[in-house]
Amino acid sequence: MHKVGIADTTFSRINMGKIAIDELKKGASLQIERYTVPGIKDLPVACKILIEEKGCDIVIALGMPGSKPIDKMCAHEASQGIIQAQLITNTHIIEVFVHEDEAKNEEELAWLMERRTREHAQNVIKLLFYQEQLQREAGTGQRQGFADIGAIRQ
Numbered sequence: 299m300h301k302v303g304i305a306d307t308t309f310s311r312i313n314m315g316k317i318a319i320d321e322l323k324k325g326a327s328l329q330i331e332r333y334t335v336p337g338i339k340d341l342p343v344a345c346k347i348l349i350e351e352k353g354c355d356i357v358i359a360l361g362m363p364g365s366k367p368i369d370k371m372c373a374h375e376a377s378q379g380i381i382q383a384q385l386i387t388n389t390h391i392i393e394v395f396v397h398e399d400e401a402k403n404e405e406e407l408a409w410l411m412e413r414r415t416r417e418h419a420q421n422v423i424k425l426l427f428y429q430e431q432l433q434r435e436a437g438t439g440q441r442q443g444f445a446d447i448g449a450i451r452q
């Protein structure tokens with residue numbers, strides 16, 4: 299049975315980990331290991347621990363960077379760390395960040411955080427079980443959260 303790691307933060311304004319777990323349980327029979335950390339810069343090591351010490355086959359890294367320039371910098375640093383963790387462990391880590399300023403208001407922000415989390419959880423299931431479905435979606439302008447942008451041409 300595949301084991302999926304969920305790395306999430308207390309800084310996020312909704313419980314993205316709970317949402318990801320709910321979506322994963324709807325879509326597949328999986329073992330799930332959760333590791334919660336304070337903020338996004340803590341996610342890379344959490345992901346690495348989930349892979350190397352907890353035996354996860356894939357990890358979802360969930361976070362909500364704020365809207366200030368320092369938050370953007372921290373998100374970039376966290377992304378760099380997540381990429382390094384992927385390369386070091388040779389394991390997919392699906393980064394799911396929703397920046398606080400992507401939405402017009404708190405209601406839209408909560409909606410976006412939930413939708414993006416759920417859609418990326420579905421991508422994890424596709425990576426583990428339905429690679430051919432991802433291949434069919436290649437070049438179709440898929441977006442997680444807001445509406446898909448669509449292909450330029452087939």
